[in-house]
Amino acid sequence: MKKKSFSPQNTPSDLDTPGSRIRAARAEANLSIRELAALSGLTPEAISMIENGVHPPSLKSLRKISTRLNRPIYYLGCFEALPEKTFGERFRKARLFRGLTKDEAANKLGVDPKSILNWETDKVSPAKKQLSKVNHFLIIIIDN
Known part of the structure; x- marks a missing residue:
């Protein structure tokens, strides 16, 4: 062929x-x-x-x-074209940038997958004890 x-x-x-x-x-x-x-x-x-x-x-x-x-x-x-206006949008974008499913992100952050869904839909915000890990997760490093 x-x-x-x-x-x-x-x-x-x-x-x-x-x-x-x-x-x-x-x-x-x-x-x-x-x-x-x-x-x-x-x-x-x-x-x-x-x-x-x-x-x-x-x-x-x-x-x-x-x-x-x-x-x-x-x-x-x-x-890179995904919106970032809300916490949920920023979190989803960071998760997808890393190529992680909701379950994988939950495992990485030590939370329940339902938490990820709730964060991404802006239903709830992370608890104070999770903020350090979540803020680190939101940092997107792009190698050019």
């Missing part, structure tokens, strides 16, 4: 969606959809649906793809 070639015309100029960023990173790596699928453990159909914006990538899929394309998960997920 002939490997599909990618030209600058095939690469999206606006990289404002996870699909467009994944497609561009895949093209830069000179990988076909099938090759990326084989490397990431996803199906070619799943990669195609993600790239075409039919289905947003799950955090688990983004992790696999970011590892194989050697791109940060926050970049491929477009997480």
